Amino acid sequence: MKKRIVFFVNSLTGGGAEKILQTLLNRWEGSGWNISVYCLKKEDVPSGYPRNIAFRFLLGSLRQGDGFWTRLKIKAGNKLKLLVYRHCPPSVFYRMFIRGTYDVEAAFIEGYATRIASGSPNADSRKLAWVHIDLAANHWTLPAYRNAEEEKRAYRRFDTVVSVSPDVQESVVALAGPLRDARVLYNPIDVQAIKEKSAEFVPQRPEGKTLFCASGRLVPQKGFDRLVEACHRLAQAGFSFHLWILGEGPEGRKLEVLVRERGLQDRITFLGHQENPYPYMRAADWMVCSSRSEGHSTVISESLILGIPVVSTLCSGVREQLGDGEFGLIAGNDTQDLLRALEDILTERADRRDYGERALRGGSRVDLDGRMNALEGLFETNH
Incomplete structure (x- = not known):
């Protein structure tokens, strides 16, 4: 049976983390894995992503030409989801709005995506989180959580927290305290x-x-x-x-x-x-x-x-x-x-x-194959 993997992201465009995700998914195209990506807000999928990925969007986007009832439905759905997100634990949001059961669940960016992924009730999945920013220098993620303690608990729910540099790892450990497994893995660049x-x-x-x-x-x-x-x-x-x-x-x-x-x-x-x-x-x-x-x-x-x-x-x-x-x-x-x-x-x-x-x-020091091999090892499902 195909391994089922889901990535949680805040957006599909706009920064280095999104480029890295594109590189990773393109290298895995044809691997036989069943891959889904959950993104916060509805947006067009950029051409750089492979087409065999199931993209799902948590918040609808109003488009020109939408009729009255369509717009009303989208606005009501978004309002409900935001109310649940802001006032309920991540586990409630996950159970209500995330579909499917996965072998590996990966929050590929800090903040909103990490909070949502931390709510998974699946005790059998391997849970991964990426941190791409020095949280000591730029703690932008706090508004994604109800309070600072909730953010700490979120990181402690992951089997492995991946930082993209030693400085970043130092910042997330200082923020969250002892983690199950904290690693530095450099981003794959094609x-x-x-x-x-x-x-x-x-x-x-x-x-x-x-x-x-x-x-x-x-x-x-x-x-x-x-x-x-x-x-x-x-x-x-x-x-x-x-x-x-x-x-x-x-x-x-x-x-x-x-x-x-x-x-x-x-x-x-x-x-x-x-x-x-x-x-x-x-x-x-x-x-x-x-x-x-x-x-x-x-x-x-x-x-x-x-x-x-x-x-x-x-x-x-x-x-x-x-x-x-x-x-x-x-x-x-x-x-x-x-x-x-x-x-x-x-x-x-x-x-x-x-x-x-x-x-x-x-x-000349950038080694794509070596970095990809290190990343692929993370997605092994034997705890």
């Missing part, structure tokens, strides 16, 4: 696919200017506001450069207003969400990670694979990924240090060719 996609087209880039590129969800965690501020100071100092920002998110409008207020419309371009961001990354002179917190930045790993020089603020996972500066340029975790690093690049104190060679050395 090196060959990234290289192939990066060559699909060549975007037009500004001529005669150093081109920076930053990629990620437009949320405060990613620090795009301070990157814009650093660019403002660089422009005031007379430096010639351009910045591409790839991604979308709730801070998008605010960032666009900030760019206009700073008079940077001719220096910063918002390219939105790109199904294939790699040609834009490859066209850049430097990739910039301005995050206030991370777990183990997927964008940094992808940049190293493509041999693109990387400058990053210092947050969880960065020292490890950039080899304490051997494979990239590390700035302090504030606007002023980020500004100094960008000035070093623009004044050529940090040489692009040198850091490009460093990036390639760092990217």
Whole structure:
């Protein structure tokens, strides 16, 4: 009989964790496993996911053209589910709204998905949870729970809690206390696919200017506001450069207003969400990670694979990924240090060719098969 696996996620798009899930599921396509994915809100399934997955959505989404009764039904269903979610234990929500019995149940992202998965009543399933963020630096998950104690209990219900870096593991153990099994497993990244996609087209880039590129969800965690501020100071100092920002998110409008207020419309371009961001990354002179917190930045790993020089603020996972500066340029975790690093690049104190060679050395350490083998071992059902 096929092994039945269910993944719980908050969204199918928008960040590194979702990219990693795509890589994992595509590598497992044709494995004979029966895989389902539960997502919080109804959304279109991106083209990067395999088509033989059963996608299920907990909250309905209103679409243009829906009739009155359809809209009423969706709104009423969503309201009921949210009331149960907010006021009942996870076990009640799970029993009411999760269908099927599974051999392995995996919360692939912290927060809402982890709380829901922790409510499984199936004593025979293997339960896994992933943490992709430093919860000490960015405890964004607390609103997903009724209180802090409930979050601690949720993590203790899993057979294994997987962290994507040692710093992340330290943060989740500090938060939840002793766990049954806490492990660090690095994210699987499809090196060959990234290289192939990066060559699909060549975007037009500004001529005669150093081109920076930053990629990620437009949320405060990613620090795009301070990157814009650093660019403002660089422009005031007379430096010639351009910045591409790839991604979308709730801070998008605010960032666009900030760019206009700073008079940077001719220096910063918002390219939105790109199904294939790699040609834009490859066209850049430097990739910039301005995050206030991370777990183990997927964008940094992808940049190293493509041999693109990387400058990053210092947050969880960065020292490890950039080899304490051997494979990239590390700035302090504030606007002023980020500004100094960008000035070093623009004044050529940090040489692009040198850091490009460093990036390639760092990217050569990524071993997809080894990481996949380690992950597959987690899904064995013998406790």
